[in-house]
Amino acid sequence: MSHAIQAIRGMNDLLPDTVPVWQRFERAAREVLHAYGYAEIRLPLLEKTELFARSIGAVTDIVEKEMYTFEDRNGDSLTLRPEGTAGCVRAGIENGLLHNQVQRYWYQGPMFRHERPQKGRYRQFHQLGVEAFGMAGPDIDAELILLCARLWRALGLDGLELQINSLGTAAARHAYRQKLVTYLESHRSALDEDSLRRLDKNPLRVLDSKNPDLQSVIAGAPSLRDSLDPESRDHFDWLCDTLRARGVAFRVNPRLVRGLDYYSRTVFEWTTDRLGAQSAVCAGGRFDSLVEHLGGRAMPAAGLAIGLERLVELLAHAGVAGETSAPQLYLAVLDDAAGAEALGLAERLRDAGLRVQLNCGGGALKSQLKRADRCGAKYCLLLGGGESGRRSMALKNLQNGEQQELSVEQAIEFLKQRAESTAPAFD
Numbered sequence: 001m002s003h004a005i006q007a008i009r010g011m012n013d014l015l016p017d018t019v020p021v022w023q024r025f026e027r028a029a030r031e032v033l034h035a036y037g038y039a040e041i042r043l044p045l046l047e048k049t050e051l052f053a054r055s056i057g058a059v060t061d062i063v064e065k066e067m068y069t070f071e072d073r074n075g076d077s078l079t080l081r082p083e084g085t086a087g088c089v090r091a092g093i094e095n096g097l098l099h100n101q102v103q104r105y106w107y108q109g110p111m112f113r114h115e116r117p118q119k120g121r122y123r124q125f126h127q128l129g130v131e132a133f134g135m136a137g138p139d140i141d142a143e144l145i146l147l148c149a150r151l152w153r154a155l156g157l158d159g160l161e162l163q164i165n166s167l168g169t170a171a172a173r174h175a176y177r178q179k180l181v182t183y184l185e186s187h188r189s190a191l192d193e194d195s196l197r198r199l200d201k202n203p204l205r206v207l208d209s210k211n212p213d214l215q216s217v218i219a220g221a222p223s224l225r226d227s228l229d230p231e232s233r234d235h236f237d238w239l240c241d242t243l244r245a246r247g248v249a250f251r252v253n254p255r256l257v258r259g260l261d262y263y264s265r266t267v268f269e270w271t272t273d274r275l276g277a278q279s280a281v282c283a284g285g286r287f288d289s290l291v292e293h294l295g296g297r298a299m300p301a302a303g304l305a306i307g308l309e310r311l312v313e314l315l316a317h318a319g320v321a322g323e324t325s326a327p328q329l330y331l332a333v334l335d336d337a338a339g340a341e342a343l344g345l346a347e348r349l350r351d352a353g354l355r356v357q358l359n360c361g362g363g364a365l366k367s368q369l370k371r372a373d374r375c376g377a378k379y380c381l382l383l384g385g386g387e388s389g390r391r392s393m394a395l396k397n398l399q400n401g402e403q404q405e406l407s408v409e410q411a412i413e414f415l416k417q418r419a420e421s422t423a424p425a426f427d
Contacts (some may be wrong), residue, residue, distance in 0.1 A: 020322025
């Protein structure tokens with residue numbers, strides 16, 4: 001006997017008992033995003049490998065180690081998307097959406113990175129991305145952060161900490177890079193293999209290292225804020241003042257650099273201490289050079305991404321209930337002659353706006369009532385007996401066991417009234 005095929009490591013099934021929490025988040029996110037004027041865009045899972053090498057940066061763990069890349073039958077190098085921003089920019093350029101225009105987009109779906117699977121970090125994971133194009137001022141940075149804060153309130157989440165920093169312009173980072181390299185060279189013997197490799201190509205990424213042995217070295221590094229140009233400093237100060245005025249608590253983290261090369265000026269993360277090592281739930285910032293870098297005309301841009309697995313875990317930890325998909329009514333069939341009629345009755349009930357699960361496959365009344373309980377229905381209609389067209393039905397309340405005889409018309413009217421009322425006994 002052959003062994004059953006299992007899912008690929010790090011690519012998990014989302015089972016029916018967990019999906020309602022995902023749906024709760026998706027509904028809240030859609031409502032908040034539409035309230036801010038963001039339109040949904042749907043992007044392909046596959047892109048040309050060059051897109052990510054150019055946008056994320058060739059000297060990053062994502063491009064060097066983690067992407068799922070292969071050649072197709074035409075010899076083209078393709079990659080399963082490891083993040084969504086590059087694809088959103090590509091779509092905007094290709095479809096003429098970004099030329100001299102202000103745009104706000106959002107998207108969601110699976111991303112893919114070949115990482116070591118652990119709690120909160122998977123090889124197929126899901127993100128909700130939000131991107132804003134054509135706005136250079138710090139007001140759009142503030143809007144993105146306020147949007148997140150509103151979403152957390154809509155979901156009933158608290159305890160998330162906002163960390164922010166500014167990376168400045170490319171010129172400011174170049175000046176800082178020289179200072180940082182000089183400092184890191186003086187601690188070369190303490191650096192690990194990854195940091196030594198980054199030292200020559202992208203030394204700012206050393207500050208993003210999670211190696212606990214390097215944290216004392218990183219803590220002593222010169223601060224990027226001391227190298228900021230005046231315009232970037234004013235941009236960041238305006239953002240901080242605005243967040244304070246709106247009552248959004250935050251902490252300035254001078255070591256926050258983010259892991260992708262395209263960020264500039266504002267960067268931020270929403271973190272939690274409730275998920276172990278994987279503390280970042282949402283992260284984002286500005287990427288003012290990315291549109292031009294990918295072939296479009298120069299355009300300021302900012303965005304964010306929310307890790308859905310981590311957020312759903314946080315919702316479950318907080319006891320946030322998901323949306324119910326349970327039927328309101330279970331229709332039990334007590335004899336073979338009633339089977340065809342039951343199909344028609346179930347359709348009539350659904351036409352009336354009810355969620356109805358029909359018993360299929362036969363079974364004794366006792367087993368059908370057990371199925372009704374398991375599916376979460378609050379009422380069960382018992383159909384059977386009598387001549388065709390003259391049937392009466394018994395409506396059983398599965399919560400208190402009360403039962404009443406009703407005609408088809410009476411049962412439909414009763415159930416419609418229960419569905420339309422505000423009585424919690426039905427929904």
